[in-house]
Amino acid sequence: MSVMFRALGNRNYRMWAGGALVSNIGTWMQRVAQDWLVLTVLTDHSGTAVGITTGLQFLPMLLLGPYAGVLADRYRKLVILKWTQTAMGLCGLLVGLLVLTGSAQLWQVYVAALCLGVASAIDGPARQAFVSELVGQDNVSNAVALNSASFNTARLTGPAIAGVLIAWVGTGPVFLLNAASFAAVIISLWRIRQSGLFPTVPARNGKHPVAEGLAYVSRRRDLVLILVMVGILGAFGMNFAITNALMATAEFGMGPGEFGLLGSIMAVGTLAGALLAARRSGPRLRFVLGGALGLGFFTLVGSVSPSFWLYAAVLIPVGLASMTFLNSCNTSIQLSVEPQFRGRVLALYLAVLQGGTALGAPLMGWIGTEFGARWSVAAGGSIVLLTGLCSVIVVSRSSSLTFRDQLRTVVVRKRSRNGPTQDTEAAGQARGV
Template sequence: MSAMFRSLSGFNYRVWFAGALVSNVGTWMQRTAQDWIVLTELTDHDAAAVGIVMALQMGPQLLMVPWAGLIADRFDRRRLLMLTQGVMGFLGLALGLIVVTGVAELWHVYGFALLLGFASAIDGPARQTFVSELVSEKNLPNAVALNSASFNGARMIGPAVAGVLTAMIGAGWVFMINALTFTAVLISLHYLRTDQLRAQPRAARGRGQLMEGFRYVAGRPDIVVILVVIFLVGTFGLNFAIFTSTMASTEFGMGAGEFGLLSSIMAIGSVAGALLSAKRERPRLRMVFGAAGAFGLSCLVSALMPNYWTFAISLILVGLTALTLMTTANATVQTTTDPAMRGRVMALYMAIMMGGTPVGAPIVGWVANVFGPRWSLGVAAASGILAALVGIFWMVRYKHMRLRYRVRQSPHLVLRYDGDSRSDSESAREAAAEELALEEATARRSSE
């Protein structure tokens, strides 16, 4: 099996991957249908209302961070996932019944979004860290990337199907179909070979465990800078539901089908970004910062697109850069964290990534309402560029990255970076050799 898909060689990961893929399709179907009925049926194209739904659904990630991470570190993650996935399936079924019977109001969607947010807050860290029980430590970055590929591969299918079904049979039935897809995850969890799961260290009972994760992260400046980057981009940049729904309906005058197609087109780039990340042996910090800057520039390009189809094509680049950033950041944090602390650290990671939405989504929605959807994409562009600048500053401060400009007989630009895997003496020797090579090249050009 190729290096890109090496984690699929194990039985447990194959079973988990298949169940998650089916459920992810349903999740994207529900997200698309939910955003559309809020924007077009329960309000009069109110982007701020879509932002509030996103905020209520993501907010519990922030509120539950100390407990959710500790729960993931202390309890059996397989059984915990069975519980959370079952609850989320029930919530999808209940919302579908309310919409199908015609009694749904905006506050109903708000309420279900909040309940789903609490279930997801517990599910997220357990699901992220459960991967480490399915594959070897060496294959963990690959498995994380394939999970992202699964999630975004489902985005290619789910929104497009949801757009068609919403127009044909209504959003309520889409919610009920999503509820049915949760059974795929429950079946896959049931059929895992438990004797082949890699047991991870569990957090023992004791005082101060809720704060232990915060103290651990505070002592890791490399994780802190990733969290800062994720906060900036996650809060103001990853509000795709607002961008695509308002650009489709307000800017280009399109319907539900065209709206769903935008998410599917973006997913082409997302899957490509995830698969490219899966091919890499290990994640690197400079890739996190570079992807953040590329994301900002791609959002700027999208904001300037003149029509629906050019905008849709530009979303491929947005999806690719966003997923490269998120997958690399996720894998970096997981692979460099003590296994006994992984649940708490990932809970904090997800809280910052998704918990920033209650702040960012209403602001971005307000910008779309007042200044237009193109300006909301401008906010996303600024967040990516600012995140990249933060990363560059950190690398100069902690990794001794230097940019030197020397004028001899011809100008030279020398970039020096002392990476994690090289000692200071090795970096010094490498820099000296680099400068010697430049001097020899200059001498040759002068003699010629």
């Protein structure tokens, strides 16, 4: 099997990946339907309302994420995922029924978004950490990249399908289709063979497990840098649902089909970024920094694009840069964090990423509503670019390595004869950042 798809040689991973692909397509369809429902049916093109909906969906990760990480470190991740995936499917089913019966109101969509966010907050750390149990440490980097490829394949097709269906039958059936798509991932979870898993030793029952996780991160300057960058980029540079909706409708006067098309065009870039990551042996610091700089630069270019199609074209490098950044951050954590802390650190990563989006989404939506869609896009791009430049300066000044050596640093882990994983010299060097 090609090196790019080596993780698919594992039966359990194939089961998981197949179900996740179907579910991800449904999820992206619902995201488009939800934004369109709020933007054009329940409000009069209110970017603020879309921002609040997005914020409510991601806010629980900021509040509950660290505790969800404790659950992922202490309990069986497979069991957690079965419950959370079921709960998320029920959220889509409820909104779909409300829309079809003509009784949907804005506050109900807010409540559903919040409930979906709670389920997602518990699901996220367990799902991220479950990857290493599916394929083992040697194939984690490839599996993370393939997960991203699956996610972005869905991102490529889901919005386009949603745009057509919304124009054809409305938003309600799209929510119902998403609810049905969760059956695929739930069935795949039940078909996973536990004998083929690579389970980690559960974390001990300490008195302050969240504080232990935070203390671990605070001792790792490389993790602190990653989390700071992820938080800022998540808040100001990755509110694509809001900015694309405002640009498509308010700036270019397009309909649901074109709005869905923007998500699919952007997915071309994110899918390319994921596949390129699948070929790499491990994360390098230059991909973290380069991804941030590229995201800021091309977002600024998009803010001044004179036409819909030029704006859509710019979304391809925007997607490539964002996926390069996120994949490198995620893989760095998966490979360099001790197994007993992995769930908590991944939970903190998701809390910072999605929590940043929850805090930034209403602000970006307000800027777009009050000052225009282009100002919202430009503000996000400027902040992201400045963050990337500041991170380059911090890295270049805070390590004994030369800057060129730092950019080439690869985070890897190897298994000792006695079983526990140990950091190699390269990972140790990366911690000096």
